[in-house]
Amino acid sequence: MFEEYDDYRKQIREFGLKEFTDEVAAKYDRGEEYPDYLRKKSLSLGIVDMQNPAKILIAIEELCRIDAGLGISVTTPYFGAEVLMLFGNDKQKEFLNDVYSGKYVLGLGVTEASGGSDVAHIKTTATKKGDKYILNGSKMFITNGAIADYLVVLARTSDEDKPHHGLSTFLLNTKLNGFKANKLTGKLGVRATNTAELTFDNIELSSEDLIGEEGKGFYYIMTFFNISRIYVAAQGLGIAEGAFDKILEYVKANEIKDENTMFEIADVATRIEATKELTYNAASYLFKFEPRPQLTSMAKAYAGETAVYASEKAMEILGANSLEENVERIFRNAKIMEIWEGTSEVEKLVISRFILKGE
Numbered sequence: 001m002f003e004e005y006d007d008y009r010k011q012i013r014e015f016g017l018k019e020f021t022d023e024v025a026a027k028y029d030r031g032e033e034y035p036d037y038l039r040k041k042s043l044s045l046g047i048v049d050m051q052n053p054a055k056i057l058i059a060i061e062e063l064c065r066i067d068a069g070l071g072i073s074v075t076t077p078y079f080g081a082e083v084l085m086l087f088g089n090d091k092q093k094e095f096l097n098d099v100y101s102g103k104y105v106l107g108l109g110v111t112e113a114s115g116g117s118d119v120a121h122i123k124t125t126a127t128k129k130g131d132k133y134i135l136n137g138s139k140m141f142i143t144n145g146a147i148a149d150y151l152v153v154l155a156r157t158s159d160e161d162k163p164h165h166g167l168s169t170f171l172l173n174t175k176l177n178g179f180k181a182n183k184l185t186g187k188l189g190v191r192a193t194n195t196a197e198l199t200f201d202n203i204e205l206s207s208e209d210l211i212g213e214e215g216k217g218f219y220y221i222m223t224f225f226n227i228s229r230i231y232v233a234a235q236g237l238g239i240a241e242g243a244f245d246k247i248l249e250y251v252k253a254n255e256i257k258d259e260n261t262m263f264e265i266a267d268v269a270t271r272i273e274a275t276k277e278l279t280y281n282a283a284s285y286l287f288k289f290e291p292r293p294q295l296t297s298m299a300k301a302y303a304g305e306t307a308v309y310a311s312e313k314a315m316e317i318l319g320a321n322s323l324e325e326n327v328e329r330i331f332r333n334a335k336i337m338e339i340w341e342g343t344s345e346v347e348k349l350v351i352s353r354f355i356l357k358g359e
């Protein structure tokens with residue numbers, strides 16, 4: 001699947017191998033610094049094309065195979081764009097061109113300190129006042145939070161019996177008065193990505209900042225997750241492939257031939273192959289505008305587990321040698337794959353709900 005992009009795959013891998021050296025990856029991981037020059041370089045070379053979903057998928061996989069911290073950093077400056085693309089007004093859709101060109105960095109703020117899985121019960125409010133909305137509240141663990149020029153934000157606009165009916169999405173300019181971002185440090189993995197806690201203190205939004213219709217925000221965000229989860233599956237797939245590269249390199253260099261290691265190689269390879277089939281299959285439906293959320297959630301949950309499994313096997317097979325930064329970093333980067341964009345448990349709830357509905 002996606003063989004028509006083989007040349008592109010080669011091109012993006014060459015870019016990653018040239019730019020994501022061990023030295024660069026270690027520097028941005030240790031310093032917990034966002035590599036903005038790599039984002040700009042990848043866009044100026046036209047190597048990351050945010051308007052072609054198949055290319056995004058392949059770029060994420062190949063770049064995360066080399067280093068997930070850097071790979072995710074250069075492929076998420078458009079995070080949240082699909083909400084605007086699908087539900088935004090003409091002006092908001094036009095604004096996306098400035099995101100695709102690299103002029104602006106975008107992010108998406110849904111999660112709050114009280115928990116990320118229970119989206120329906122978020123507490124941030126956008127209260128209507130004349131033709132304005134006044135935004136108050138906070139968001140937690142927001143990717144690009146301290147570097148984004150704009151954020152797609154989910155807030156409560158009314159109290160309804162069914163809490164998810166009272167939510168709306170807004171495009172927030174982070175230069176507005178009342179916006180504060182506090183960069184979070186000390187993350188286990190993906191340390192080159194920027195993560196922040198955000199506070200909104202009486203921020204005045206205009207009615208033009210509303211995305212789509214009031215009260216439809218929950219539906220917009222769930223639609224978005226059914227797209228973005230495929231890209232997280234590609235992150236997990238790339239991390240697992242990167243861990244497997246390290247295993248093969250080590251086993252070949254040291255001429256390891258014991259049966260247990262052979263079984264482990266076969267096991268990791270099989271899980272990677274299954275992840276790839278599942279991810280590409282779910283992606284092919286999505287890219288034809290025939291999304292199958294249960295397949296997407298299967299791909300996301302399985303890719304997360306495969307990333308963790310493969311990176312653990314790399315640590316075990318390489319033994320003490322796995323403490324080299326370029327191996328232990330893979331292990332640290334893998335865990336978030338089971339958490340963000342819906343934990344594995346949440347994905348499994350989605351899968352079983354669809355199955356029980358007979359879809």
Ligand SMILES: Cc1cc2nc3c(=O)[nH]c(=O)nc-3n(C[C@H](O)[C@H](O)[C@H](O)COP(=O)(O)OP(=O)(O)OC[C@H]3O[C@@H](n4cnc5c(N)ncnc54)[C@H](O)[C@@H]3O)c2cc1C
Nearest residue numbers: 108109110111115116117141142143339340341342343345
């Ligand atoms: C580095 C990083 C970057 C992130 N970037 C973003 C971002 O850009 N935008 C954004 O909005 N969020 C972002 N997040 C937040 C992320 O999406 C959440 O961490 C995730 O949704 C899980 O929420 P939580 O961590 O609050 O865990 P919780 O929701 O509190 O869950 C804790 C545990 O309870 C389980 N659980 C919860 N509910 C159920 C249930 N109903 N049934 C069974 N088990 C359940 C979960 O599976 C999990 O094991 C980021 C997080 C991190 C760490």
